[in-house]
Amino acid sequence: MIKITVSASKKYDVIMEQNALNKAAELLSQAEIKSDRKLCIITDKTVNSFYGKESGILWQNLSQAGFRLYKYVFEGGESNKTMSTVTAILDYLADNKFSRSDALIALGGGIVGDVTGFSAASFLRGIDYIQIPTTLLATVDSSVGGKTGVNLKAGKNLAGAFWQPSLVIFDPQVLQSLPQHMILDGIAETIKAGFINDKTIIDEAENNISIGDNRFLTQLAAKAVEVKRKVVEEDERDNGSRQLLNFGHTLAHAIEKCSNYRISHGHAVAKGMAIVSAAADEMAWTSVPCAGKILEILKKFNFPLDCPYSPSQLTEAALQDKKIRGNKITLVIPESIGKCRLKTIATDDLEEFITCGMDALKGM
Ligand SMILES: NC(=O)c1ccc[n+]([C@@H]2O[C@H](COP(=O)([O-])OP(=O)(O)OC[C@H]3O[C@@H](n4cnc5c(N)ncnc54)[C@H](O)[C@@H]3O)[C@@H](O)[C@H]2O)c1
Missing domain, CATH: 1.20.1090.10 (Dehydroquinate synthase-like - alpha domain)
Incomplete structure (x- = not known):
């Protein structure tokens, strides 16, 4: 296991470990994210089909540990990295009565990470989120550092917030499905x-x-x-x-x-x-x-x-x-x-x- 601790406005670990998705609940618990919380996994359709399913390793591991799980799946791509996707996520969290002590999981590439991070920064003026990057680019770049945001008509990444994750988990196994x-x-x-x-x-x-x-x-x-x-x-x-x-x-x-x-x-x-x-x-x-x-x-x-x-x-x-x-x-x-x-x-x-x-x- 590789552990890198980032000491920014929030202190958090980046964990890199083969089969880390199998022990996600344990890693969350070590990061003080307790299993009495609600978690909403946010992902895109492609990543959902590989790693987000209810029958999959991550969902099973978290639900067996007692987390109350929710999921929001959106169509990926830059054209959906928008305010309207964020608004839909915020409405979903509000409809399901998420509170300040609940958390989000960004399961996907940089687009999912940026959208989820911005949703976490905005909901109730800021709740925790965990990055689980599934592309190499998201692993080495977007999942760390707390830059979150969406595109506007005028250009890429023009609206956003600095909001650090509480934990980053990289399981190299996810690269097997990456073109x-x-x-x-x-x-x-x-x-x-x-x-x-x-x-x-x-x-x-x-x-x-x-x-x-x-x-x-x-x-x-x-x-x-x-x-x-x-x-x-x-x-x-x-x-x-x-x-x-x-x-x-x-x-x-x-x-x-x-x-x-x-x-x-x-x-x-x-x-x-x-x-x-x-x-x-x-x-x-x-x-x-x-x-x-x-x-x-x-x-x-x-x-x-x-x-x-x-x-x-x-x-x-x-x-x-x-x-x-x-x-x-x-x-x-x-x-x-x-x-x-x-x-x-x-x-x-x-x-x-x-x-x-x-x-x-x-x-x-
Ligand atoms: N916040 C930051 O600091 C930062 C830094 C760099 C880039 N970014 C942003 O990241 C985005 C690009 O991220 P990206 O390259 O990860 O693209 P992405 O999130 O669009 O993912 C690329 C495609 O790969 C699919 N995919 C993801 N993981 C997969 C897997 N394991 N197996 C198979 N398919 C998989 C996704 O569904 C998507 O279709 C851009 O929007 C960019 O602005 C942000």
């Missing part, structure tokens, strides 16, 4: 964590590529969570160093938007890290050249690194990002392998920066 391209989405975020703050992730991923091996994935995921823990503890509300977690993300969000979300987030992050690191090397903003290593590792995992959009298309999409303040944009730049820093540039210079990176990549 390979979605494992790769999680690998991209894991590699990102390595380049930000932990070179050993890069070394291990390089020497030991085995995306079908749960032990290998769990070890890498634990290291990525450790990076996230440090950053979140330092800057929980994302006013400074937490922005480092956005390495590759300014461009990734632009690529996702230009593709009308056909290119997945993790694959877009891989392309974004490649362009930014190539540009940073060209501009001599890195203390040692980084792009070569970043490309080498991304190519080992067979990430397609071509970008079908022009620098002007990407710039236009990037400048619609909610994080832009005035006429400046903060980029995350690699400084050396395992270390990144923030660099603020004028929005007028962004297109030149992207052009520089895309041109440099053609020769690599």
